[in-house]
Each structure stands twice: as structure tokens, then as C-alpha cells.
Amino acid sequence: MDALVPFAPDRPKTRLADVLSPAERRGFADAMLSDVLGALRTADFSPTLLTTEPVERDAAQTVDDRPLTEAVNAALADRRPDPDRPVCVVMADLALATPRSLSRLRASGDVVVAPGRGGGTNALAVRHPDFRVDYHGASYLDHLRAARAVGASVREVDSHRLATDVDERADLAELLLHGDGAARDWLVDAGFELDATDGRVGVRRSGSN
Amino acid sequence: MDALVPFAPDRPKTRLADVLSPAERRGFADAMLSDVLGALRTADFSPTLLTTEPVERDAAQTVDDRPLTEAVNAALADRRPDPDRPVCVVMADLALATPRSLSRLRASGDVVVAPGRGGGTNALAVRHPDFRVDYHGASYLDHLRAARAVGASVREVDSHRLATDVDERADLAELLLHGDGAARDWLVDAGFELDATDGRVGVRRSGSN
Structure with a gap:
């Protein structure tokens, strides 16, 4: 499945x-x-980087320097997803995503959506040629409306791993708690560790490193 | 299943x-x-309130005024869960929990754990008589260790709904975004609404109501 x-x-x-x-x-x-x-490939997705400028990566790349919404919609218009050729859109900061959690995007539905914490849309599987994205504001609700508007059925993926885009300091704690890849190693090497002194566990950074 | x-x-x-x-x-x-x-009953669980004082509720009640960890462990010792008689522990502030998400606690495993955001443990299914809880600090990691210590197999439930205990202001946004029960209605009646002016969607409260 393309991603x-x-x-x-x-x-x-x-x-x-x-x-x-x-x-x-x-x-x-x-x-x-x-x-x-890595998680996408293990789960048998074929990832293509949709990047604002060329990057040195062993991965297919589509370069488009427009804002996120416009670039994704151009790619969807180009690929015309349908039930036999779905197209996924997976955010690059889902450092907790596992092959198993990503595989849940294969569930049936014209639009399968994994909401992000705070109303975002962290991952989508699109099987309807007319569905378009809008990542501004509470995009999760907008995407439900957009799917209804084109008559597309919607399935929600209820995953903490896919809901956790790593954007803010508190998200780093989730990565230290549940991650096991390069990003978690990077944080540990940079001196971050869990700080359990507050209600929810946060992070602190050691002075050295 | 008892809960x-x-x-x-x-x-x-x-x-x-x-x-x-x-x-x-x-x-x-x-x-x-x-x-x-309500969600537990719809999913065919038999809930018992483990409450610090009697409450007026149409539900079975066990009154225990000790701290959370001690009270839960006393209940587990009393019930001696095993594979045929599992005992679930489900937090009372999982306002996004649906019958479907709670049913995932029925997965196989001596200890099935739904982590909460920030390292907590929001729901457990216990099928091993010797497993005990410790809700202080990063209880999710402690519960993994406690399961290993008694030779209990562990299964993680990866659910955004079960990971979202409603503790802090930001959690109210999740409830407005994804809830559909009494708690969401309560928030709306109290004047709360989504505020999408920031990176992640938050809440604001109107002056009236």
C-alpha cells in the first residue's frame, strides 16, 4: 500500500x-x-517522502515546497486513490508507530483516520478519489466532514501510538515510555530521562552529554 | 467479566x-x-465501584477508604483472578472509553494493560492471582515489571480512548472532540467549547452558563 x-x-x-x-x-x-x-516498510507499505526540498534518504521522494495541505492534495489528485489503490498519508513524527499500529490503516473504509491528540490527523488511508485534506485547525473534525461531503465512509483507528505525534515537551515522555527505535535512542543519547515527580511523568535533561 | x-x-x-x-x-x-x-455494561462487564465512601449509585459497591493502590490490591487478593475469572480495573475518568475500546481488555494475556498518557495505567485485565498494582509514579513501567516478577504474560492495549484519562485542561479538548456521553454534555452545558487558535486544539469557556 502506498504511503x-x-x-x-x-x-x-x-x-x-x-x-x-x-x-x-x-x-x-x-x-x-x-x-x-522503517515501521512502514516492515508493515509492507511503500513509503514516498513528500518533502519540501530534496533530502539524502534511501526512499522515493516527491518534492513539493507548497504548504502541507496543498502538497498532500496535489499528490492525492495525482494518484486518484480507489478501493484497489489506497493511498495513506502518515506524519513523519509518529515515532511511536509500530508495524502493527500502522497495519490498522488497512481496515475497511473509504477514509480510515487515526486522530492525533489535540484534534489533528496523524494518519489517513484514502480509498476515495474525491477526498481532500485540510490540515489547518481541528483537522480531525474537518476530515470527518470532508469525507461525508463526498459520500465516503469513515473508519476511526483508535491508537495511542498513532495519536502521539511528537510535537511538544510532554510528548518526549511518551517516546521514552513506549518507543524502541532511533528517535528514542537519540533522546537518551541527548541526556533525556523520565521525570516522575509530577502528576504525569515528564522529562528532564541532564546537564552533560 | 468483573471490573x-x-x-x-x-x-x-x-x-x-x-x-x-x-x-x-x-x-x-x-x-x-x-x-x-454505561460503557462497561454495554460491553458486558460487571462493574463494581471501589469507592472511598458510599455513593448513591445503582451499582455494586465495595467501600475502602485506603489509598488507591492498597484498595485495589486488597480487592485483587480477595478475588484471586485467574484465566477463567479475570478481574479488570478501569479508571473512573476514562470518559472517552467506548464498549468497543473496553472490549479490547478481553485480549489474551495474564495481564492486559492499557497505558495512560504520561506513564499511568488506565485499565487492566488481570488473570494471574499474584499480580499486584502500584499506581505511584510511572505505573505503566512498574506494572510491566510487576507482571514479569510473577511470571505473568503481558499484552498492551494500544488505544487513544483508553489512554486519555481526563485529568487536565488539555484533556477536556479530547472529550469535546471524541466524546458522546454525559461528560461531554456536562462540559458543553458548562460553556466549554473547542479553541483552535493554537497548535493543538484546546478549550475555552464562555462567560455565561
Whole structure:
């Protein structure tokens, strides 16, 4: 199954600016992308990077420097997904995604959607040629409406792993708790560890490293 | 399948004190409990409230005023779960839980665990007589260790709905986005609505109501 993985190497993870330098954010985003591509391949997806500029990666690439929504919709229009040729859209920062969780996108439905925490849309499987995305605001609700508008059936994937896009400091704790790939290793090497002094577990960073 | 639902009516939802008054927190916690009990019953669980004091509810009750960990462990010791008589422990603030998501606790495994965001343990199915809980700190990791220590097999339930205990302001957005029961109605009646002006969708509360 084809899977588009949008990636913007020029402006990675700005909401982690309070804990990571620009160079670190690039390194961390690269590690997350490696995990996502690896999990997709293990689950027999064929990933294509939908990237704002060419990157050095052993992966098929489509370069499109437009904003996310426009670039994804151009790719969907180009590929015309149908029930026999679904197209997935999987975010590059789903560092907790496993082959098993991603395989749940194969569930039946014209549009299979894995909501992200905070109303986002972290992964989609599209089997309807007329469905289009809109990633602004509460995109999960917008995508339910968009599917209804074109008569597409919708299935929700209820997954904590797919709901956890790694955007903010609190998300790093999820990665330390549940991750086992390159991104988790990157965090550990950078000195991050769990901090269980508060209600929910957070992260702290050691001074060295 | 038996399901214990721990509930502390005397000190509900203190981490929502910045957005809800004490009386409101009690009303909101009651609504969430109604949703959890309803979803459990629809999914053919037999819920028992494990409550710190008697409450007026049409549900079986075990009153135990000790802290959560001690009370749950006393109930597990009393019931001696085994593969034919599993005992579930389901938190009372899982207002997004659906019969379908709760049914995933029926998966095979001596200990089936649904992690909560931030390292907590939001739901368990226990089929091993010697497994004991410890809800302090990163209880998810502690429960993995505790299962290993008694030779119990572990299965993880990867569910955003079960991972979302409603503890903090940001969790209210999840309930407005994905809920459809009494707790969501309570929030809407109290004037809460989605606020999509930030990166992730949050909530705001109108002045009236």
C-alpha cells in the first residue's frame, strides 16, 4: 500500500524549541523519520517522502515546497486513490508507530483516520478519489466532514501510538515510555530521562552529554 | 467479566481546579463515572465501584477508604483472578472509553494493560492471582515489571480512548472532540467549547452558563 510521508526538513519541530536547539531538532526529526519509514516498510507499505526540498534518504521522494495541505492534495489528485489503490498519508513524527499500529490503516473504509491528540490527523488511508485534506485547525473534525461531503465512509483507528505525534515537551515522555527505535535512542543519547515527580511523568535533561 | 472502578468522591479531579470549582468537579466526575459504567455494561462487564465512601449509585459497591493502590490490591487478593475469572480495573475518568475500546481488555494475556498518557495505567485485565498494582509514579513501567516478577504474560492495549484519562485542561479538548456521553454534555452545558487558535486544539469557556 502506498504511503505518503510529508516532511519539511527546513523547519523541523519548532514547538520543541524550548528543549532542543535548531540543529538538535533537525537530528531528532531525522531519527523520527527513520523510525516511521522503517515501521512502514516492515508493515509492507511503500513509503514516498513528500518533502519540501530534496533530502539524502534511501526512499522515493516527491518534492513539493507548497504548504502541507496543498502538497498532500496535489499528490492525492495525482494518484486518484480507489478501493484497489489506497493511498495513506502518515506524519513523519509518529515515532511511536509500530508495524502493527500502522497495519490498522488497512481496515475497511473509504477514509480510515487515526486522530492525533489535540484534534489533528496523524494518519489517513484514502480509498476515495474525491477526498481532500485540510490540515489547518481541528483537522480531525474537518476530515470527518470532508469525507461525508463526498459520500465516503469513515473508519476511526483508535491508537495511542498513532495519536502521539511528537510535537511538544510532554510528548518526549511518551517516546521514552513506549518507543524502541532511533528517535528514542537519540533522546537518551541527548541526556533525556523520565521525570516522575509530577502528576504525569515528564522529562528532564541532564546537564552533560 | 468483573471490573473494579476505583472512585474517590471526596477529592475529585484536583488538577482541573484551574477551570472548575469544587462543586463543578464533583458534577463532572459523576458524569464521567456514569459514562464509564454505561460503557462497561454495554460491553458486558460487571462493574463494581471501589469507592472511598458510599455513593448513591445503582451499582455494586465495595467501600475502602485506603489509598488507591492498597484498595485495589486488597480487592485483587480477595478475588484471586485467574484465566477463567479475570478481574479488570478501569479508571473512573476514562470518559472517552467506548464498549468497543473496553472490549479490547478481553485480549489474551495474564495481564492486559492499557497505558495512560504520561506513564499511568488506565485499565487492566488481570488473570494471574499474584499480580499486584502500584499506581505511584510511572505505573505503566512498574506494572510491566510487576507482571514479569510473577511470571505473568503481558499484552498492551494500544488505544487513544483508553489512554486519555481526563485529568487536565488539555484533556477536556479530547472529550469535546471524541466524546458522546454525559461528560461531554456536562462540559458543553458548562460553556466549554473547542479553541483552535493554537497548535493543538484546546478549550475555552464562555462567560455565561
